[in-house]
Amino acid sequence: MQIELPRFIRKERIHIVRASPINTRGEYVLYWMEASQRASHNHALETALFLANQIKVPLLVYFGLTDRYRYSNARYYKFMLEGIVTVRKKLLKRRIGFIILREDPPDGAIKLAKRACLLVFDRGYLRHQRTWRNKVIQNTELPILEVEGEVVLPIEFVSTKEVSYARVLRPRIYKYLPYFLETLPTLEPKVPFQGDISDNWERETPEEYLESLNIDKSVTPVEYYLGGEDEAHKRLEVFVQERLFRYARYRSDPGMKVTSELSPYLRFGQISPTQILKRVLQVYPLEDVNVSSFVNELVVWRELARNYAWFNTFYNQYEGLPKWARATLDLHAKDPREYLYDVEDLERANTHDPYWNSAQRELLTKGTIHNYMRMYWCKKLLEWTEHPRVAFDIACYLNDKYALDGRDPNGYSGISWCFGAFDRPFPEKPIFGKVRKMGASSLLSKPNLQLYLEKFKQLPPDKRGPE
Ligand SMILES: Cc1cc2nc3c(=O)[nH]c(=O)nc-3n(C[C@H](O)[C@H](O)[C@H](O)COP(=O)(O)OP(=O)(O)OC[C@H]3O[C@@H](n4cnc5c(N)ncnc54)[C@H](O)[C@@H]3O)c2cc1C
Missing domain, CATH: 1.10.579.10 (DNA Cyclobutane Dipyrimidine Photolyase, subunit A, domain 3)
Known part of the structure; x- marks a missing residue:
């Protein structure tokens, strides 16, 4: 069976990792969610659902929860789990399957891939994220697509090598920015997920998960940030309505609250950078001095950081x-x-x-x-x-x-x-x-x-x- 890629996503975001024939005996399309922990405006999720609809099977989304990750601690696990619990609710409402396995993330993906038609994952730029994905690639024969939704412009589209200065990236970023602000639909599944997901590690609240995880609890959660995409969108609104008009002038004044405070949400993929930018551009034009200063941080510097992690082997040394x-x-x-x-x-x-x-x-x-x-x-x-x-x-x-x-x-x-x-x-x-x-x-x-x-x-x- 020939599959067609979605046209609503820029083709440069979709990397065909393996183009083998789909497993026609598979029960579902599997999306291994790792970098993009959100149910809305998620390029990998909508790609996976588009393919599931074509093959006429349901979509199963998987998240692997491990306590063996370096620096696993209660502070950021709570934030992450607040996001994941929200994602589960939203996906189940959309009749998409969602499963959390208590496994090293790639191991769970390998397990679930055995019953899948094809596999989709999102792109992460750090060493461990790439190692995890390589492990999955080596241990399945399924066709695999990797979708790049955590950046406005796909990293290798902007440059095929390490870039040393922001000024080198800036002109190319500005040239192609509008092209990569594509509108992502929210698709409906043609076949609702009804499968048996008996291994599912289901808990109601983030606190219940935290209790059973063997992680460093001495680094306690913070009150200032509540995790999850709904929270991210509330912050985005406050930023756009109340802060952005003073951004260029005051962003470097520590006593002023004018920045978006979205970095934790972006870090866990609880909000997409393109969605942030699209919302900003509904209110102000790209030429506005504050927007331009914000784009310089959100796109130029943030994507320079991803270029550095992707191309420099010693990025954290x-x-x-x-x-x-x-x-x-x-x-x-x-x-x-x-x-x-x-x-x-x-x-x-x-x-x-x-x-x-x-x-x-x-x-x-x-x-x-x-x-x-x-x-x-x-x-x-x-x-x-x-x-x-x-x-x-x-x-x-x-x-x-x-x-x-x-x-x-x-x-x-x-x-x-x-x-x-x-x-x-x-x-x-x-x-x-x-x-x-x-x-x-x-x-x-x-x-x-x-x-x-x-x-x-x-x-x-x-x-x-x-x-
Ligand atoms: C020593 C040092 C350590 C840093 N560590 C981190 C970190 O661990 N995680 C992190 O997200 N940022 C880090 N930054 C960059 C920056 O400080 C934060 O992104 C920013 O303070 C987050 O606040 P905000 O969300 O209100 O940013 P805003 O000003 O609202 O900017 C919007 C988004 O753009 C991105 N951004 C902003 N500034 C930068 C920058 N200089 N470089 C790359 N991306 C940027 C962030 O994703 C940010 O959320 C670090 C900077 C320095 C100098």
């Missing part, structure tokens, strides 16, 4: 930095440091620097740090650790452990930027060498810094950790 940056940092590695802190002091926001401590407290309580403070927070680590490599690793450790939006290409590219990546050399300084330095004076130039400092003056008792 010191070795991934450009040669000039490593050379200059290495040269200054032995420069005297006035303060040296160990991880525990840093983790508890226990340094002499009130600005840094506030940023760390924001991370511990809220699960994110304001972008401007994040740069300061990361650059300071260079001054307070014995080697830039140690500073790099500590930045990744703290960000991955406590940030709801951590373990994401943006985190690794943001940290790498603080160590010279995507930036140019500056006049040489102690410790930083030619890497751009950031001191408290740039923070003090922000009119509303005091408001920020007030907000993160203290840690609430449940976020203080062991004494």
Whole structure:
């Protein structure tokens, strides 16, 4: 049987991983949901449903829940599960099957693929996501499609190699942006799912899942962000209606609330970047100064981060930095440091620097740090650790452990930027060498810094950790 690909999705988003004949004895089309954890505006989901309708079988969506993932902790599992419980409700209402297996994600996919006609998965850019997908590819013979819906423009369409500067991506992104804002339909299944999914690990609430998972519960959930696509859309509305008009002017002022605060939702694929942009463009034109500044973050920098993760093998390591940056940092590695802190002091926001401590407290309580403070927070680590490599690793450790939006290409590219990546050399300084330095004076130039400092003056008792 020949299958046709959907025309409502740009063909550049659909990667045919294996074009073998479909398994005609299969009972369903399987969509392994991993990077795009949402029921609406999900390119992989609608592709899978379109194919299921063509083959006249139901669609089964699978999510693998493992407690063996590095940094599995109650903070981000709760957020993720709030999203997954919502996805399940929405898909069941659409008469699409949904199954959660308590398995390493690829193992569950391999198991369920045995009874499938064909397999669809979404694209993830990090090393472990690619390893997981390769494992599935090697252990099934089914036809496989990989759908790229976590970016506005497919990464290899924009560039077939690693790009070192945002300015290189920008013109191509702007040229093709409108083409990739296609409208995604919400399809109805022709054959509702009624199969037996007896292994289904079904719980009502995120808390019930959390109880039975063997994960680090010392990193407690945050109150500030509630997970799930409905929450993401509420935040998007607040952003579009109340914040966006001041974005360009105030996005770098930590005391002002003008950014979208959508990064945790984007991190878990609970909202799609194209959907965000389409909503923004319903209200303001692309040429608007605030929209243009927002597109620069949401599309240019965010997709540069994905390019970096996809093409640079060492994207989350010191070795991934450009040669000039490593050379200059290495040269200054032995420069005297006035303060040296160990991880525990840093983790508890226990340094002499009130600005840094506030940023760390924001991370511990809220699960994110304001972008401007994040740069300061990361650059300071260079001054307070014995080697830039140690500073790099500590930045990744703290960000991955406590940030709801951590373990994401943006985190690794943001940290790498603080160590010279995507930036140019500056006049040489102690410790930083030619890497751009950031001191408290740039923070003090922000009119509303005091408001920020007030907000993160203290840690609430449940976020203080062991004494
Ligand atoms: C040291 C350091 C670590 C960082 N770690 C992370 C991280 O772990 N996860 C993360 O999502 N972002 C990270 N960033 C980028 C940035 O700080 C956050 O994306 C931003 O603060 C999120 O807030 P927002 O959603 O309100 O952003 P908005 O200003 O509303 O921007 C919208 C979206 O665009 C993307 N974006 C914004 N700024 C950047 C940027 N500089 N690079 C790439 N994408 C961007 C994010 O997905 C963000 O949600 C880091 C930056 C630095 C300097």
